[in-house]
Amino acid sequence: MALGRLLPKVGRVVKVVDEAPLVRTYHVEVEEFPEPSPGQFNVLYAKGMGEVVISVSNYVAGGKSVMEHTVRAIGSVTNYIYAKIGAGDQLGIRGPYGKGWPIREFEGYDVLIVGGGIGLAPLRPLIKCVSEGRDRYGRFTLLYGARRPVDMLYKYEHEEYGRIPDSTVLFSIDAPHPSWRGYVGFVTDLIDKVKLEPANTVAFVCGPEVMMKVASDKLLKRGLKADRVFLSLERRCRCGVGICGSCQLGHYFVCKDGPVFSYQDVKPYLAVRGL
Amino acid sequence: MRKLRVAVFKLTSCSGCLNEVIYSMMVHPELLRYVSISYFTELQDLNAVEEVDVAIVEGSVVNSEQEELVRLVRERAKLVAALGTCAVFGGVQSLRVGEDLRTTVLASYPNPDFIRVSPDVKSLDSVVRVDYRLPGCPVNGESLARLLVKLVLGGTETPIHESLCSECKRKGIPCVVVLRKEPCLGPVTVADCGALCPSFGRGCYGCHGLNALVVDKGRLEEFSRVVERLGMSRDDLRALLKAFSHASLSRLSSAG
Amino acid sequence: MPMRYFAGDSSALGDLISILRGRGLAVLSYRLWGDLPVFGEVESLRDLSIGYSDVQGPASYRLVRDERGFFRHSYYSPKYALHPPIQDIYEASNGLRAVPARVDTAPMALFGIKPCDLAAIEVLDRVLESDDFYRARRSAVAYIVVEECVEPGDTCFCGSTGTGPAASGGFDVAYARLEGRVLFRAGSERGLRLLEELKLGEAPGDLVERYDEVMEEARRKSSRLPPLDAVIKALEDSAASEGFWREVSARCVGCANCNMVCPTCFCTEFIDSADLSGRARRQRQWFGCLSYTYGQVAGMHFRPELFMRYRHFVLHKFVFYQRQIGLPGCVGCGRCITWCPMGIDLGEVVSRVVSHGSG
Ligand code: SF4
Ligand code: SF4
Ligand code: SF4
Ligand code: SF4
Ligand code: SF4
Numbered sequence A: 001m002a003l004g005r006l007l008p009k010v011g012r013v014v015k016v017v018d019e020a021p022l023v024r025t026y027h028v029e030v031e032e033f034p035e036p037s038p039g040q041f042n043v044l045y046a047k048g049m050g051e052v053v054i055s056v057s058n059y060v061a062g063g064k065s066v067m068e069h070t071v072r073a074i075g076s077v078t079n080y081i082y083a084k085i086g087a088g089d090q091l092g093i094r095g096p097y098g099k100g101w102p103i104r105e106f107e108g109y110d111v112l113i114v115g116g117g118i119g120l121a122p123l124r125p126l127i128k129c130v131s132e133g134r135d136r137y138g139r140f141t142l143l144y145g146a147r148r149p150v151d152m153l154y155k156y157e158h159e160e161y162g163r164i165p166d167s168t169v170l171f172s173i174d175a176p177h178p179s180w181r182g183y184v185g186f187v188t189d190l191i192d193k194v195k196l197e198p199a200n201t202v203a204f205v206c207g208p209e210v211m212m213k214v215a216s217d218k219l220l221k222r223g224l225k226a227d228r229v230f231l232s233l234e235r236r237c238r239c240g241v242g243i244c245g246s247c248q249l250g251h252y253f254v255c256k257d258g259p260v261f262s263y264q265d266v267k268p269y270l271a272v273r274g275l
Numbered sequence B: 001m002r003k004l005r006v007a008v009f010k011l012t013s014c015s016g017c018l019n020e021v022i023y024s025m026m027v028h029p030e031l032l033r034y035v036s037i038s039y040f041t042e043l044q045d046l047n048a049v050e051e052v053d054v055a056i057v058e059g060s061v062v063n064s065e066q067e068e069l070v071r072l073v074r075e076r077a078k079l080v081a082a083l084g085t086c087a088v089f090g091g092v093q094s095l096r097v098g099e100d101l102r103t104t105v106l107a108s109y110p111n112p113d114f115i116r117v118s119p120d121v122k123s124l125d126s127v128v129r130v131d132y133r134l135p136g137c138p139v140n141g142e143s144l145a146r147l148l149v150k151l152v153l154g155g156t157e158t159p160i161h162e163s164l165c166s167e168c169k170r171k172g173i174p175c176v177v178v179l180r181k182e183p184c185l186g187p188v189t190v191a192d193c194g195a196l197c198p199s200f201g202r203g204c205y206g207c208h209g210l211n212a213l214v215v216d217k218g219r220l221e222e223f224s225r226v227v228e229r230l231g232m233s234r235d236d237l238r239a240l241l242k243a244f245s246h247a248s249l250s251r252l253s254s255a256g
Numbered sequence C: 001m002p003m004r005y006f007a008g009d010s011s012a013l014g015d016l017i018s019i020l021r022g023r024g025l026a027v028l029s030y031r032l033w034g035d036l037p038v039f040g041e042v043e044s045l046r047d048l049s050i051g052y053s054d055v056q057g058p059a060s061y062r063l064v065r066d067e068r069g070f071f072r073h074s075y076y077s078p079k080y081a082l083h084p085p086i087q088d089i090y091e092a093s094n095g096l097r098a099v100p101a102r103v104d105t106a107p108m109a110l111f112g113i114k115p116c117d118l119a120a121i122e123v124l125d126r127v128l129e130s131d132d133f134y135r136a137r138r139s140a141v142a143y144i145v146v147e148e149c150v151e152p153g154d155t156c157f158c159g160s161t162g163t164g165p166a167a168s169g170g171f172d173v174a175y176a177r178l179e180g181r182v183l184f185r186a187g188s189e190r191g192l193r194l195l196e197e198l199k200l201g202e203a204p205g206d207l208v209e210r211y212d213e214v215m216e217e218a219r220r221k222s223s224r225l226p227p228l229d230a231v232i233k234a235l236e237d238s239a240a241s242e243g244f245w246r247e248v249s250a251r252c253v254g255c256a257n258c259n260m261v262c263p264t265c266f267c268t269e270f271i272d273s274a275d276l277s278g279r280a281r282r283q284r285q286w287f288g289c290l291s292y293t294y295g296q297v298a299g300m301h302f303r304p305e306l307f308m309r310y311r312h313f314v315l316h317k318f319v320f321y322q323r324q325i326g327l328p329g330c331v332g333c334g335r336c337i338t339w340c341p342m343g344i345d346l347g348e349v350v351s352r353v354v355s356h357g358s359g
Helices: A076-084 A117-132 A155-162 A187-193 A209-221 A263-270 B016-027 B030-034 B064-076 B084-089 B092-096 B101-108 B141-152 B164-170 B176-180 B217-229 B234-251 C010-022 C115-127 C132-138 C189-198 C205-221 C228-238 C242-248 C257-261 C306-325 C346-358
Strands: A009-020 A023-031 A041-046 A050-060 A064-072 A090-097 A110-116 A140-146 A167-173 A201-206 A229-232 A260-262 B004-010 B035-039 B052-058 B077-083 B132-134 C006-008 C026-033 C036-041 C052-057 C060-065 C086-094 C097-100 C108-113 C141-147 C173-178 C181-186 C268-274 C280-286
Touching: A023 A041, A023 A090, A041 A064, A041 A076, A050 A076, A050 A090, A050 A117, A050 C268, A064 A076, A064 A117, A110 A117, A110 A187, A110 A209, A117 A140, A117 A155, A117 A201, A117 A229, A140 A187, A155 A167, A167 A187, A187 A209, A201 A209, A209 A229, A209 A263, A229 A263, A260 A263, B004 B016, B004 B064, B004 B141, B016 B030, B016 B052, B016 B084, B016 B141, B030 B035, B030 B141, B052 B064, B052 B084, B052 B141, B064 B077, B077 B084, B077 B141, B084 B092, B084 B132, B084 B234, B092 B234, B132 B141, B141 C268, B164 C257, B164 C280, B176 C060, B217 B234, C006 C010, C006 C189, C010 C026, C010 C108, C010 C141, C010 C173, C010 C181, C010 C189, C108 C115, C115 C132, C115 C141, C115 C306, C141 C189, C173 C189, C173 C205, C181 C189, C181 C205, C228 C306, C228 C346, C242 C306, C242 C346, C306 C346
Parallel strands: A110 A140, A110 A201, A140 A167, A201 A229, B004 B035, B004 B052, B052 B077, B077 B132, C026 C108, C108 C141, C141 C173
Antiparallel strands: A009 A023, A009 A090, A023 A064, A041 A050, A041 A090, A050 A064, A229 A260, C006 C181, C026 C036, C052 C060, C086 C097, C086 C280, C173 C181, C268 C280
């Protein structure tokens, strides 16, 4: 019996973009691949080295679709990709997997995005979604912070973000830097600085888990409901389809039931250290 | 593919792991086509401490000359691999730590004047930064071959930390503790030997070293009581742990 | 329709094995391999572990020859056959064109498995529902014949988890060995047809009565845990109590024997290997959540301390499985108690959680 579920398709890297130190975006072209929805992820396979779960940060449809994957060189497989894979090389790819951002369910709402560091990657398709369907959503607010200016992703797009009509786009870095004229401090501080209409706002948050908890709690304090705050969680994800058991958080399989959850659904689990 | 430049250094050890290096290349002769060796005194006549991709260091550090060599090696190597339990934890010669040095030396060598050793036996990572740890007394040659292949290909192994018991059970080996009431150090020992001892029906000696990422002082004490009830004396256990886990034993945390 | 019981003697078991083998099935059961009980193919009655008794306790297993004894199980469970310890996933030699591994799907019958292990298969069926590899092996199982436990062991607590000592569904034939007789009943149409082939007589009423008594006693014996609802509630309440979990896990050394022997633990880790001729292989192997790497990602760890992983093990079994698949993940087989080298008793831990909660 042939077993195809975990088999990768052959993808070809058509472009590599340097984003930040040790962070690059790999544009992977592949035939007959289902369209990912914002917030879903793919599993990339580096031959002989292993797989790694990477959110899709952009999708361009076509006979051969191209998907962008922002990879930070931090583990054995990502280091390999960073060091060895360039334009023209192959990467195995399977997906798209997981539940993405429920953006379509919130048409008519104000959209608030809070991103930290490499956490902007899964949020990027949301920005595109709002800016391309501008009339379907209310006010758009984007708060994005990174450690240093150089660590910010998609710098080449930031100006475009600012040109989205009826929007507030604020950036922050953690510590003062000579080249920086924006806010210095945590990105979550910015939540206090923006105008919000809590009853009509949906928030999408991604970044380090501590940052997401702080952001969510602040948003609740500002009157948002916990079921209108969505987070994209990270866990040890291996198979991507809920059979290897690695990514469990409480009774959830993060890869299959997430990675996007409403704060309401995961708050009790996130509140317990190491659960 | 560019050849992987490798150097193999031996410090204080029985050299058993060097046999495993040679073994891994005999079993995987294709490796030789992708590896160039600039230093391996047990294998070739011309040796120089050059810039290399990987320095494989076998043995523990027992005097200042070795410390200097190791520092030089670190400077010239992109990656350093500690090979075998001596390099990773100190090894069997750690048994002399705490004993009178002169007595020990006299007991072992007819001409002790040539022996320069310090009182402590150091693991490689207590002297320089180490990128890979391949414990084992001797090391599993297959593990080394796997690592070298991945390094040649430009990648590396993905580390998985688990105890020997997982490996033992996956192989379906009958547990000597539960079935035969014999002591076995598998539960607190780092996996990767292929559960060699239990597969021959005897308890693990702990030669791959203590699983110090998990086992703290309290747990080690609980475990000691268990093996004691199974007939291994405290002294014997202490000797095994000192021989195979010296460096990690001295770093054990007391917190749960 | 009232349940129909049939009676025979142990030769009927041998006949049943022959019938199944006659249908081209590999018959798998607990069996002895030398002096070790394993799980593997049997050819006749002689291969079954009848005539032996297993004496199990924390960190202790003894097999004794005992004509009147009752054999329960060893560390092997049907999991070895359905969700093997190491499995090839695919190989890629020509560039990235990956060729999936093949799975042996020769038809088989599971014979004489205990009700706890039967319940464990139902758990695996649900949790690995979308796992091609599991499904391929599972669909090769043509018949399940269960041996009900007239004599639960000292580590068994299936009565508490509602998974034994009698079988309640999901089998074709169930039998109980009672004082020299064997009492059969069918759990499916196919099972009934098998029994008809055996040409057994209806069981006499007094034998059926005796069976009911014995099973009731067996249920009492294997119900040493507090009620399951109380266990679940207490576990939920205990989750945030670090001190408690540190304390109950203080003797655990994280060896993951419990995960390996547990018939419902399904977690796996992937292993990638390569050679220098351009071939690459992907495999998966059992991986226990008590092991250090469980919860670790590059650069950080979500369950860095052992008490967290131990807590996850217990909560998963009793609380989270329930929410994932609507069944408890612990089937009360007691294997994790017997094969824990530290002799940690899950039943006792769970009872302590309950008394901790109410105390
Ligand atoms: S024989 Fe040793 S290594 Fe194997 S399971 Fe038992 S205790 Fe662990
Ligand atoms: S747990 Fe129950 S069903 Fe399983 S072997 Fe024990 S008595 Fe039988
Ligand atoms: S947790 Fe223990 S008792 Fe429960 S099913 Fe698993 S091995 Fe059996
Ligand atoms: S108890 Fe642990 S190893 Fe077993 S299924 Fe649950 S998470 Fe996996
Ligand atoms: S078998 Fe026992 S000691 Fe080992 S991880 Fe499980 S509970 Fe801990």
